[in-house]
Structures are given as structure tokens and as C-alpha cells.
Amino acid sequence: MGRVTERRKVIRIRDGVISTRPDTLVAEEPLEIRLNGKPLAITMRTPGDDFALAAGFLVSEGVLGEAHELQNIVYCAGATGGGTSRSSGAESGGGSNTYNIVDVKTAPGVVIPDITLERNVYTTSSCGLCGKASLDAVRTTARWAIDDGEAAPVRLQPELLASLPDRLRASQRVFDRTGGLHAAALFTEDGELLDIREDVGRHNAVDKLVGRALQNGALPLSRTILLVSGRASFELAQKAVMAGIPVLAAVSAPSSLAVDLAAESDLTLVGFLRGASMNVYAGEHRIALRTAAAHG
Structure with a gap:
């Protein structure tokens, strides 16, 4: 897979002392996702788990639901002059990944939702597919109702x-070296x-989490907890719903649409x-809330 981190020279100022040193940065490169040979989306990502990322992206699009x-x-x-392609089994092999285009081929008979076919978009590493979907679109493409x-x-x-x-x-191993990565983790209901x-x-x-689950035949992800660093956007809530995840937790704020x-x-x-603080915005029936009387 590609390099997760890269080294760059930085001028460091500490207490008025100036020095020059190498710094470890998180790598960011574009990945074009094609669906059955046709360009679908471009996302800025950290290289690695590219096939899982593409598969998870298509789960959130309602294209894939089973392995x-x-x-x-x-x-x-x-696309880079090599003239060859590598199958999904080669992703975890050695060597440097210079490929920034992946093509996802669906099995014969898989129907592609209209919402996917009608859109060819650029996504950013910060906000994803901004303004892409509506509540109605998620309703019509979700494979599973969330239940326990x-x-x-x-x-x-x-x-x-x-x-x-x-x-x-x-x-977060890479975060420790760079301080510049988000993370998503999947837990059981027992932690x-x-x-x-x-x-x-x-x-x-x-997407990488969900894509791995798809490849392992583990969807829907019932009775699991998805924890994300940062905020909970509409898109992250959408991805949880599309994967059948019943609980989404974030260390920062959710959006109104989420x-x-x-x-x-x-x-x-x-x-x-x-810490011990949190806000429950929806689905409080899955949280063992203490009544005010219990504290009195």
C-alpha cells in the first residue's frame, strides 16, 4: 500500500529558539473511484485500505450490501502508464502503491441506484460528499432497518x-506520529x-471500516457502536444507517441534519x-439513563 506518512522539513520555534528539523506528516493523495469502468467520485484520502474504502463508499451509496x-x-x-491492473487481493502486498484509481466491478445482476448513476462528484477529506444526499434519498436506498x-x-x-x-x-498509531489523522472504531455492545x-x-x-465488514460478509453491523473522532455530520450518520449500525458516538458536535x-x-x-460527559440527541432508548429521582 502507499505511504501513510511523509517527511518534510520544518522550521521550529520554541521559546524564541529557531531550529530546522524533519517533521512527520500524514500523507494525502486523491483516489478516483470508478464503478464498472465509469468514473464515480474522487476523494482525498490517506493511502491504504483503498479497496475497503471503495467498497464502504458503495455501501453508503446503496450499491453494495452483501459480499x-x-x-x-x-x-x-x-492510468499512470503501467498498463496493468491489480486485483483486490494485491492490496495488502509489499511495495509502494502508485495507483490512485480503483475500479469496482459489481456482480452480474446488481442494480445501481439512480442516485449513484446521476452523480459524479469530487469529495474532500474534511467534509465528504457535501450536500449530496437528502433524508428521502437515505430512506429509499437503505438496505436494512436499524434494529437490535x-x-x-x-x-x-x-x-x-x-x-x-x-x-x-x-x-491511533499513525496519529501518534503525525497528530493529523481522524479515526473511526467499531465496538461491540460490550465495549x-x-x-x-x-x-x-x-x-x-x-468507509474503510464498513468496506472491511462487507468483504468479510458481516453486514448489517447490528448491535455495534461506531465511534468517530471529531464531529458527527449528516454523512457519517448516513453511513451508519446504511451499514445497519445502531449507535453512532462522536467526540464533538453533531449537525442538525445528522x-x-x-x-x-x-x-x-x-x-x-x-470524559464522563455526553449529549444524547436521538435513540435514547438504547442508553441506560438514570432518572432524576435516582440522584435525589
């Missing part, structure tokens, strides 16, 4: 949620860490998850 619907993913090396299955309903203790940001931070991905864009980190989508989709949305 058998994905025929293969290849790097389009010919046949077992007892998910019931999370606030103390468990409060412990997750520290566990997320402790697992077990299932997976964590980092990227310059938090929406890319979520709260609206969560309320309409039965998604539990928690924001400002910092």
Missing part, C-alpha cells in the same frame, strides 16, 4: 460509552474493539463524548 454483490476491485495502474435483532434490546451504560474515546485514542481505521478524512475512515436522520432512522446518536 457476493462485489465481483472484484482493481487498481487501474494503466431478536435478542434483548441494546442497552448501553453511559460509563461504557465514556470509556471508548480513550481506547480509540490509544489505538470490545472490533476494528479501527485512520484517515485524513473521518468519512474515509468509516440529528434529524438519526431520529427518523432509529439511530442512537451521542455527541460531545468527553
Whole structure:
């Protein structure tokens, strides 16, 4: 895979003392996602897990929902003069990835939603597909209704949620070297860490998580908790809904549209998850809330 970090010279000023030193920066490169040979979107991402990113992106688009619907993913090396392509199995191999175009091929018979076919957009690492979707679009393309299955309903203790940001931070290996990456982590309802991905864009980190789950045949991600660094945008709420994730927690604020989508989709949305404090914006039935009388 490509380099996750790069080195650059920096002039450092500390207490009036000037020095020159190398600094480790997070890498950012464009990735063009093609669908069955046709350009679909370009996103700025941190190289690595590119196939999972593309697969997860197409889950959020309503194109993919099960592993058998994905025929293969290849790097389009010919775009850089190589004239060859590499299959999805080659992503984890050695060597430097110079390919910034991937082509996702769906299995025969997979129907592509109109919302995907009608759009060819550039996405940024900071905000993702800004203004792309509406609440109605998510309703019409979601594969699964968010539910807790046949077992007892998910019931999370606030103390468990409060412990997750520290566990997320402790697992951010690249962030420790650069200070410049977002992260998304998937936990079980008991707080077990299932997976964590980092990227310059938090929406890319979520796509990498969801894409891995698709490749492993693990969708929908029922009875899980998605924790993201930063804010909870509409797009992140959309990705959670499209993957069947019942709980989305963020260390910063949600947007108004994210709260609206969560309320309409039965998604539990928690924001400002910092220390023992948090705000529950929707889906409070999955949180073991204490009544005011219990504190009296």
C-alpha cells in the first residue's frame, strides 16, 4: 500500500529558539473511484485500505450490501502508464502503491441506484460528499432497518460509552506520529474493539471500516457502536444507517441534519463524548439513563 506518512522539513520555534528539523506528516493523495469502468467520485484520502474504502463508499451509496454483490476491485495502474491492473487481493502486498484509481466491478445482476448513476462528484477529506444526499434519498436506498435483532434490546451504560474515546485514542498509531489523522472504531455492545481505521478524512475512515465488514460478509453491523473522532455530520450518520449500525458516538458536535436522520432512522446518536460527559440527541432508548429521582 502507499505511504501513510511523509517527511518534510520544518522550521521550529520554541521559546524564541529557531531550529530546522524533519517533521512527520500524514500523507494525502486523491483516489478516483470508478464503478464498472465509469468514473464515480474522487476523494482525498490517506493511502491504504483503498479497496475497503471503495467498497464502504458503495455501501453508503446503496450499491453494495452483501459480499457476493462485489465481483472484484482493481487498481487501474494503466492510468499512470503501467498498463496493468491489480486485483483486490494485491492490496495488502509489499511495495509502494502508485495507483490512485480503483475500479469496482459489481456482480452480474446488481442494480445501481439512480442516485449513484446521476452523480459524479469530487469529495474532500474534511467534509465528504457535501450536500449530496437528502433524508428521502437515505430512506429509499437503505438496505436494512436499524434494529437490535431478536435478542434483548441494546442497552448501553453511559460509563461504557465514556470509556471508548480513550481506547480509540490509544489505538491511533499513525496519529501518534503525525497528530493529523481522524479515526473511526467499531465496538461491540460490550465495549470490545472490533476494528479501527485512520484517515485524513473521518468519512474515509468509516468507509474503510464498513468496506472491511462487507468483504468479510458481516453486514448489517447490528448491535455495534461506531465511534468517530471529531464531529458527527449528516454523512457519517448516513453511513451508519446504511451499514445497519445502531449507535453512532462522536467526540464533538453533531449537525442538525445528522440529528434529524438519526431520529427518523432509529439511530442512537451521542455527541460531545468527553470524559464522563455526553449529549444524547436521538435513540435514547438504547442508553441506560438514570432518572432524576435516582440522584435525589
